Every structure is written in C-alpha cells, then in structure tokens.
Amino acid sequence: MNKILASVRIALRALKVNRTRSALTMLGIIIGVAAVIAMVGVGAGATARIQDQIQSIGANLIMVLPGSISSNGVRLGSGGVSSLTEDDAKAIAKECPSVAAVAPTVRGSVQVVNGNSNWATSAQGVTPDYMTIRDYSMMSGEFFTTQDVDAAAKVAVLGQTVAQNLFGDSDPTGQVVIIKNVPFTVSGVLTPKGQSPSGQDQDDVILLPLSTAKRKVIGGNKANAKSVNALMVQSAGPQTMDQAQQELTTLLRERHRIQPGEDDDFSVRNLAEVFAAQETSAQVMSILLGAIASVSLIVGGIGIMNIMLVSVTERTREIGLRQAVGAKTRDILSQFLVEAVTLSLLGGIIGIVLGLTTSVLISHFANWSTQVSLTSVLMAFVFSALVGVFFGYYPARKAAYMDPIEALRYE
Amino acid sequence: MSDTTAVIEVKDLVKDYKLGQVPVHVLKGISFEIQRGDFVSIMGPSGSGKSTLMNILGCLDKPTSGSYRLDGISVGELNRDQLAEIRNKKIGFVFQQFNLLARTSATENVELPLMYTDTPASERRERAMKALFAVGLAGREDHQPSQLSGGQQQRVAIARSLVNNPKIILADEPTGALDSRTSIEIMAIFQRLNREDGITMIVVTHDPDVATYSNRNIHFKDGKLQLDERVAQPRDAKRDLEQLPAEKPEEVIAA
Structure with missing residues (x-):
C-alpha cells in the first residue's frame, strides 16, 4: 500500500x-x-x-374486460357483452393465490352539478380496493368504505380536475354535488396523478360506491344486476403478473363454462406490456x-x-x-x-x-x-x-x- | 574473505557488435583481476573498448564470450532482472554528467537505489543522510540539482553510489565535466572511500592527472590490454588540495 x-x-x-x-x-x-x-x-x-x-396507472395492474362474442358470425367488439360480474371479482380474489386485490368497476358519463357550476366527467362505480389497486392517495378527506358500498351510501370522491371546476380553490370535502338529481356528499379529493401515458387526464374523474353508481347513476344491467364493466386486478408482485393472469383466465373460463377450444368471453390486458x-x-x-x-x-x-x-x-x-x-x-x-x-x-x-x-x-x-x-x-x-x-x-x-x-x- | 581476494575476475572476455552486416570486435579476449580494495584507473583512446568494458563490468551488458565473475558470481548467465539486482546490491555508478533526477531533492536522489529494495522509508532517509554527510554535503539535503554546483552535484551522485554499500564503485569520466580543482576534490573523496571504507574503485578517464591518484593503471588499445601497472606511490589528493593556492572552498561560494 x-x-x-x-x-x-x-x-x-x-x-x-x-x-x-x-x-x-x-x-x-x-x-x-x-x-x-x-x-x-x-x-x-x-x-x-x-x-x-406506469406506476401512476397502478402497480402490477391487470385489466379484465368483457370480451367479444360472435353471434351468427358477427363479432362484437371488446366489452360488447356484460359477461363479468361482481361474483367473478369475489371468486378471483378468493381463489387466485397470485392476486392481491380485485376491484369490479362500472363506468359512465355524468354531468356533475354544484350550484351554478357544472362539469361533464366520467363516473366510476368502484369498491375501496380500487384505491389501493390504482395507487390513489387522498389530498383531503377520505375514500368511502366497504360499509358505504354495502349501504349504497350517496358519497363521492372527486378527482382534482372535477374539484377545481366545481369548487375552484375551496376544499369540496363535506360539500354536496348533484348527479342526475341525486345529491352526493363529497367525502374526499384524490391526490392528482397527472396525464396517463396515452395523454388522458387521470384526475378528471368522480368515484362513487359501486352499488350507488349502479342504482342511481349509471343504471345497472336489467338482465344481470351483478354485471360490471371491468375488473381491475392487482397481482401480488411484478414477478407474479403472468401467473396471476393465467390463474384468473382459467378461473373465469371455468366460471363462464367455456369449453376447451372456444374463445374467452372476456379479455385480459396487462398494461405493463404496452409500456415495456x-x-x-x-x-x-x-x-x-x-x-x-x-x-x-x-x-x-x-x-x-x-x-x-x-x-x-x-x-x-x-x-x-x-x-x-x-x-x-x-x-x-x-x-x-x-x-x-x-x-x-x-x-x-x-x-x-x-x-x-x-x-x-x-x-x-x-x-x-x-x-x-x-x-x-x-x-x-x-x-x-x-x-x-x-x-x-x-x-x-x-x-x-x-x-x-x-x-x-x-x- | 581476505583483502587480497579478487572482487572482479575477467577471463578471455570477448565482445562483438554487429554494425549492419559487418561484425566489429570491440573486446578481443581480455583477462585480468581486480583485488578487493584496489583503486584502478582505466585509460585509453576513444574506440579502444574501455566503455564497452565498463558496461560489462557494470553488469549493464553481457560479454559475447569469456567469463566475468563479480564477487564470486558468474554474471554471464544472469537474466535482465537478475543483472538489475546485482547492480543494485554490489555496484555504485558515477557518471560524467552526474545523471541526477531534476526537480528532486539531494536526499531523494541519493535514496533512489534503495527505492528498488525493501528498505523502509525511515531507514532509506537515514542512510541517504549518512551518505550525504560522508561526501560533505550535510545541510544541503533538500537542495535540488539546479541549486547545486557541478562539484556538489557530482558529490550527490557519489553519495547515491554509496548508499547501497556496494562492493565496487564504477566511475565513468567522473571529472570530465568539472574544473581541475573540483576534480581533485572528487578524487580526494574517492581516495578516502577507498582507504577508509575499503571500497574497490574503478575510474575510467581520459585525464592522466586523474589516473595518478590510483594505485593501478590499466591502458587499453584496440580492444586489448596494452599496459597494466601498479603505482607504488599514488598521489594524495587531499595533500594536493592543501597545497593549491588559497582559494575559497567551493561550497562556501555556493552557500
């Protein structure tokens, strides 16, 4: 040395x-x-x-959408049928070991009103799991609870863009907004996420309890009250993404009684692949x-x-x-x-x-x-x-x- | 070993060079011995082969044929690094142009041979100081070559050749770049090292005056030994210095 x-x-x-x-x-x-x-x-x-x-969309996120079915040779696009249900969500959460959480969602366009202001946005009916899956955090107030979902409580969580357009700079928590003549109490505001990689404003959204959304706002499927638009699935970790995808596919095929060789009546999208x-x-x-x-x-x-x-x-x-x-x-x-x-x-x-x-x-x-x-x-x-x-x-x-x-x- | 043992034994030494296609015979079969404690001067005109002999004696070059034993070791069979080690342990070099490292203090210049041994730093320094003291340069340890006169630089070089406690000191025209008074001073140091410390001195020189301070003269001509004579009463450099007209000693001026 x-x-x-x-x-x-x-x-x-x-x-x-x-x-x-x-x-x-x-x-x-x-x-x-x-x-x-x-x-x-x-x-x-x-x-x-x-x-x-990718993280802003939600970590280890898998989206399950209702698939296309063909009827007499005419193939309907993805989401053309409501083949997914809340029960599917529960089953996946229970039976797939590689899945950490599942959130069934419904969505629709709504006009939200506060006094003189109003704003058109996308309403999503979700469960509290949605918050963890999408990696949301609260800027003020709180997310609604499972009890709120069970009781179809008239509460809403606003995205930053919606809050800004309806309330300006004042805190909307505790205030009331009206959607389709139904008053909703604002329970909280989400922390902004900014644009998604495809350029969408991820904060232009209003989140409602799944049950309330179906009954009062978006309107459920008459034939199947439990049908939902999409399932948001979070795998246990980045390594188990493929495994989780496989498990839930097998489970859903079984639940939907799809014979081997037939097409799935749902589609699974793994967003990470796009950004990879x-x-x-x-x-x-x-x-x-x-x-x-x-x-x-x-x-x-x-x-x-x-x-x-x-x-x-x-x-x-x-x-x-x-x-x-x-x-x-x-x-x-x-x-x-x-x-x-x-x-x-x-x-x-x-x-x-x-x-x-x-x-x-x-x-x-x-x-x-x-x-x-x-x-x-x-x-x-x-x-x-x-x-x-x-x-x-x-x-x-x-x-x-x-x-x-x-x-x-x-x- | 007693004082009369040969420290250098050269037998039938031949050195050829190739100058293009033509072989040049520089040394044509030389044999001699140098005893421990000898003070030998080697003289001869340019091209007589004395530089080549010096290189071989200094283990910088190897003979084409013949044998050379230095302190009992046959040098001819050694490789490059083994030769370097022999030079490091047994030989001190003094050159005409001093060959000191510029921008390097006297002490560090003297330490240089010890850098290639396992000597620890503190001991290196100590031995370098001692060697500088022995050549009368105490107090100039931190001077760089550019701050020293020619005579002082040559004394630093002598201190460097001493520091490894060599068996022999090879001096190649050591006074060639110095005035006559300084030359005698250098010869006085050589004589003292030879007499007091028993170091074998070999000096190559053009200057017959310088040769008179040795106790053995070897003359070369055309690659052969021409004359090898012992001097019964070599001149004493120290006494010569005292008899020179009073001139201030050099170091006083330089200081």
Missing part, C-alpha cells in the same frame, strides 16, 4: 512538471467521462419517466448515447498513450539511470503505468464532477429529467482506470525494456 502511494506521489510530481500538457491530456478523458455520465443520465431519466407513468416496449426504446437510446460518449473516452485514451510515449522518450536518461541503480523491468513498467492511470483517473474524477454538473444543468434548463446512478459513476471511474492501463501499457512496456546502456547515453 505504501509502495503504491509512493509511486502515485512520484507520478503526480512527474505530471506536475508539465502542467499544461498533463491538463490537456486529461481533457480528453474529462470530456469523455462527463459525456458518458451526462448521456447515460439523460437516458436513465427518460426510462424512469416511463416507469413513473416504450421502456425498451428508451433503453436503446441510452445505450446509443452511452456508446457515442464512450468513443470520446477512447479518443481520450489515445491522447494519453501519445503523451506517455513522448514522456518516455523525454525521460530516456532517467529510465537508464533507474535501470543502472537496480530498477527491474516491472519497476519501470509499474512506474509509467501508475503515471498513465493517475492521469486517466484524475481526468475521470474531474469528468464525473463535470458530468454530474452537466446533468443537473440539463434537467434544470432543458427541463429533461436526468438520473445519474451510482453504477454509472462507478462504471465511469473503473472505465477511465482501464483506459489508463490499456493505453498506458504500451509506452510503459517500451520504457521497461529499454537497453540501459543506450538509455544512459541518450541525448
């Missing part, structure tokens, strides 16, 4: 002798490392933003940016090799002297290698600082989210050390295998 420190000190002194030259040589590595860090940061930021959007594609493209972009930046790191490495070759030639007599007084091949080799690595590591550290600064500036001024991970910093550090070893080896070897007689005589 002491020996390494001593060689680093000697290397630093040698580099100090030619300050300008050392600084210019380092500049190549500095720019390379800074570019890698900033570019990978931009790429990771983009990926993280997509992941955030987007995420992949963001990752490809960040790899590309990183690759371009790495090229400049390699160019910086060539600069180091060049300057080390000059340095070895300039110090031929010193090398000869060191050999004469007993330096072995590996002593000289390690001396010049340490010098090259010191040069590249110093450049690497400055580059890391510069890269971090750049990515902060990018996210501040260009309003791009950037995310510099510890891994990319460590990678840049290790990579610049490797550049030093790789490009420093040839000059160091040249020095180590000099003929001491010629080296001592060198003018």
